[in-house]
Every structure is written in structure tokens, then in C-alpha cells.
Amino acid sequence: MEQKLRQDLKIGPNIRRLRLQSDLTQEQVTAKMQLMGINISRSIYSQIEGGTYNIRISELAAMKEIFNIGYESFFEGITLTPHDFRG
Numbered sequence: 530m531e532q533k534l535r536q537d538l539k540i541g542p543n544i545r546r547l548r549l550q551s552d553l554t555q556e557q558v559t560a561k562m563q564l565m566g567i568n569i570s571r572s573i574y575s576q577i578e579g580g581t582y583n584i585r586i587s588e589l590a591a592m593k594e595i596f597n598i599g600y601e602s603f604f605e606g607i608t609l610t611p612h613d614f615r616g
Contacts, residue, residue: 540603541580547596547603548578562591 548558559574567588576582593600 538607538609539580540584540607541578543603543605543607544592545578547592547598551596553595558592558595561595562588565591565594567591 548555553561555571555574555578559569559571562569562574567585569588573582577584577588589600589603593603596602
């Protein structure tokens with residue numbers, strides 16, 4: 530079963546920032562991910578950055594390696610408000 534993370538809090542802008550800081554295009558990132566065995570298109574990657582695609586854990590792990598960062602970098606500046614809690 531494929532594990533995905535629902536972007537209820539948007540990490541897409543952080544992913545875009547990390548990609549730009551790495552001086553990579555979306556095409557370059559997707560090519561690197563494909564070489565790592567991740568089946569992803571540039572269109573899907575664009576949706577990840579736009580926050581409209583539920584990112585797979587494997588995709589997040591691949592980006593961590595490509596950008597040479599820790600997982601916490603994906604979540605910089607994201608804070609929870611009482612509105613964010615459901616249940």
C-alpha cells in the first residue's frame with residue numbers, strides 16, 4: 530500500500546524554496562527522482578509545489594536527499610493554529 534501525506538498544511542512553498550536554493554529546475558529534480566526509482570512527472574512535481582497533490586513519503590525522502598537537507602526544512606515557518614485541529 531502506497532503511503533501519502535495529505536497536505537492539510539501547505540509545504541509546497543517550502544519545497545519550491547528549497548529547490549530554488551539548490552539552483553535546480555523542476556525538470557532537474559524530477560530527473561534525479563526518477564534516477565532514484567521514484568515514478569514522478571514534472572506535472573506531478575508542480576502539483577506538489579502548488580500544494581494540490583498528496584505527496585508520497587518516498588517522494589519527500591528523495592527530495593531530502595536531492596536538496597541535502599533535514600526533514601525539518603520542509604516544515605520551516607509552518608505553525609498550527611486552533612483552526613488547524615480537527616476532531
